[in-house]
Amino acid sequence: MNILLIKPETVGIFSYTYLVEHEPLEMEYLYTVFTAMGHSAVIYDRRYELTPMKKKIREVNPDVICVTGYITQQKLVYRYCEEIKSYRPDIKIILGGSNVEINYENYFGSKADYLYHLSGLENQKKLIRYIEQEKNNGTTAVGESEKIRPEDIAGICYKKDGEWVVNPKVVESPADLPIPDRTYFYKNKNRFRYLCFKPLALVKNSYSCRKKCNFCFCTNRNSGRYACRSVESLVDEIASLDVPAIHITDDDFLIDEDYLKEFIRLIKEKDIHKEYLIYGRADFIAHHEELMKELAGIGLKLIMVGLEATSEEELDSYNKKVTVSENEECIRILSENKIFCAGLFIVHPGMTKEDFKKLYDWIASRDIIPTVSVFTPMQGSAMYKNYEDKMINRDVTKQDLFHCLLQPEHMSVKQFTREYHKLSLRLAFKNRKSELYSKNNYFGAILYIVKVLFIKLRRQIIL
Ligand code: B12
């Protein structure tokens, strides 16, 4: 079969910058799986490719279209489904990715045929075999004796008599994922970067997280069960990549001391020289100074670390199980080892103007490159149900962690947004000379914004 793999255009603030851009790894995984099954697959990355949807469909003539997407792209994905079905109703549409995995009900109103609500791809292979079997009028694919029924495919939603049927999930392991075919990546590798780290490859090593912070969406993936690949397979994949920088997507890579020691040993043994960007927790960093030193020694350059807040009460309210002194220790250790501390902070509706100022002072007086998010009860996180009724804005495109979705207690939404923007801009200005931003071309950035605006306008007319 011909399969078209759509990575949607970026929505929101991220669309106006090329300073943080990642390869469409989920699409490269699907490409690998489908081509290994003997199908023809094409990646259609709408972040860069301007070919309109219908033209692309004419070119590829797909039997199946797979679409990925985050919560902020949900409305856009609905629009794709409309466009595809109005043009070629025979094409089977499968929706998947992080948001569909948890919030699959959100897509019940779409024109999709299947929703794939798992992280792994074993059942996706089964679904493709089923679609092929149906295309061949119920006869099974060559060499397969067993007939597949939709009710036997775990982790999918499908329609029966016009109603959605939700098959149960299964707990999976990323050890079952193939090593992705990176043909697409190498053709486009100069696009992919995280600020000064470029070209940059993404490597997926785990599902979910062992910790259970109540604002976190990721921890609920894979039915809330953490699973990771063997350290050997991770290092082999890294060794095979012809890039200077690697972003490991694990929500928390700093989980297990023995795993990390083995990681360091293998990287040294294989004489790999690359730079690494990871996510990690402050408490682990605070209690593993020696290990952090060793990780810095093999190339660890940046850790995105959820520092979240500057008081014990706020940290406790997020069920973060980290103390302010652990946060402080973490900042010191990273600074001393020349690892960028990309600290993630949250501003919440209980904050006064004075609190915004205090937060600025706290961050600005420490060696941190911060990103400040607005407290967002993200659909799919544990806390969402506590806030669902209180949300003043239910537009899913605003669940990008940069919008005020709850009524501030001490000011209007407008004032809160102004304080938030002021805080973010002041922090960005303070850090403008950081090495992280050294490769930024600000003139190029302005031209890029203009280009994006034109593309957005054009896509309003021709999708
Ligand atoms: C790297 C990253 C980014 C990168 C972009 C990466 C990219 N390639 O596009 C950047 C930094 C730009 C980014 C931006 C944003 N991100 Co982000 N990001 C991530 C991160 C850390 C990894 C995502 C990734 O590339 N994983 C690698 C791929 C291979 O894994 P995967 O997506 O899970 O895909 C697997 C399966 O889901 C499946 N699959 C995926 N798609 C499909 C489709 C089909 C049809 C099928 C069958 C299967 C399938 O295949 C893969 C095999 O395991 C995740 C957290 C995480 N650990 O997942 C957050 C995450 C995806 N981001 C999130 C968010 C909210 C955003 C933003 C909206 C806001 C923000 N402030 O960050 C923006 C929006 C950008 C946009 N595209 O519009 C949320 C999404 C929540 C949700 N409900 O959708 C996540 C889960 C983090 C969180 N805070 O909870 N992000």
Ligand code: SF4
């Ligand atoms: S916020 Fe980080 S540590 Fe907490 S559950 Fe989510 S991924 Fe894990």
